[in-house]
Amino acid sequence: MSSAPEWEDPRKVLARHGLAPKKAFSQNFLVSRHVVDGIVRAIAPRDGERVIELGPGLGTLTGALLGAGARVVAIEKDREMIAVLRAELGSNERFEVIEGDAAAVDLATLAGGERIALAGNLPYAITGGIVRNLCEHAASLSRAVIMVQKEVRDRLIAKPDTNDYGALTVFVQARFDVKPVLKVPAGSFHPPPKVESAVVMLVPRDVPRAEETDAFRTVVRAAFQARRKTLRNALGQAVGVERAERALAAAGIDPKRRGETLSIEELAKVGEAIEAP
Numbered sequence: 001m002s003s004a005p006e007w008e009d010p011r012k013v014l015a016r017h018g019l020a021p022k023k024a025f026s027q028n029f030l031v032s033r034h035v036v037d038g039i040v041r042a043i044a045p046r047d048g049e050r051v052i053e054l055g056p057g058l059g060t061l062t063g064a065l066l067g068a069g070a071r072v073v074a075i076e077k078d079r080e081m082i083a084v085l086r087a088e089l090g091s092n093e094r095f096e097v098i099e100g101d102a103a104a105v106d107l108a109t110l111a112g113g114e115r116i117a118l119a120g121n122l123p124y125a126i127t128g129g130i131v132r133n134l135c136e137h138a139a140s141l142s143r144a145v146i147m148v149q150k151e152v153r154d155r156l157i158a159k160p161d162t163n164d165y166g167a168l169t170v171f172v173q174a175r176f177d178v179k180p181v182l183k184v185p186a187g188s189f190h191p192p193p194k195v196e197s198a199v200v201m202l203v204p205r206d207v208p209r210a211e212e213t214d215a216f217r218t219v220v221r222a223a224f225q226a227r228r229k230t231l232r233n234a235l236g237q238a239v240g241v242e243r244a245e246r247a248l249a250a251a252g253i254d255p256k257r258r259g260e261t262l263s264i265e266e267l268a269k270v271g272e273a274i275e276a277p
């Protein structure tokens with residue numbers, strides 16, 4: 001990995017183009033070199049490796065990724081940002097920007113049969129859509145390093161039987177190993193958001209801890225929708241008490257346990273038992 005390029009304060013780039021951050025696109029630009037370097041170190045692109053960047057904005061992280069040797073394909077929704085990116089980075093043949101919605105972009109097509117690296121610092125309002133997109137395309141990814149709200153980081157890395165452990169934890173950890181990378185204080189952005197942030201890295205597992213079948217989804221939703229209920233009651237409400245009792249017995253799970261105490265593998269076993277004829 002070669003070293004990051006010279007650093008220009010993103011506020012200067014904004015001023016040069018006569019722009020201001022737009023609330024409609026939740027534009028909070030990274031102004032901390034320490035954080036940008038931390039994201040690049042986590043991605044650690046090989047020379048010439050393709051990295052998909054979601055929401056590049058003014059191109060601060062993009063420039064650092066390019067400086068580290070990556071080829072960057074960036075997906076940005078705001079046309080004014082796209083114009084800035086083309087003006088600032090367009091002469092770099094390793095850089096390409098595509099107008100699009102990061103939550104809907106088809107990562108498998110972009111990956112073109114390879115496993116690609118991904119980086120993203122996007123509006124927190126669409127974190128759910130982004131994470132769903134990453135889960136659906138886990139097989140097309142080698143690793144993803146994303147900025148999320150601190151509370152979402154806590155949910156992504158949570159362990160069973162804790163307040164943060166929930167459906168999001170289970171669906172993501174079923175497909176990915178999740179590693180915390182950096183804590184990011186609000187002052188690292190311009191303008192500073194009202195929340196604290198964190199960078200996490202998602203590395204797809206060779207073998208998922210659970211297959212995302214309809215039955216698995218039903219069990220997970222039931223388990224966490226009524227966290228204080230016993231599994232017998234929570235699952236009984238979703239699929240009928242008799243079927244729930246039968247499935248829990250077949251999976252060897254005590255029906256008096258609460259859903260939030262189950263590991264991903266145990267939730268998967270219940271899902272399989274529910275599907276069994």
Ligand SMILES: C[S@@+](CC[C@H](N)C(=O)[O-])C[C@H]1O[C@@H](n2cnc3c(N)ncnc32)[C@H](O)[C@@H]1O
Nearest residue numbers: 025028029030055056057076077078101102121
């Ligand atoms: C929080 S800013 C971060 C910008 C840049 N990555 C940085 O760290 O400075 C989010 C960026 O995502 C863009 N954006 C917002 N919604 C988007 C979407 N649905 N798809 C792609 N880009 C989006 C915004 O225009 C903005 O450039």
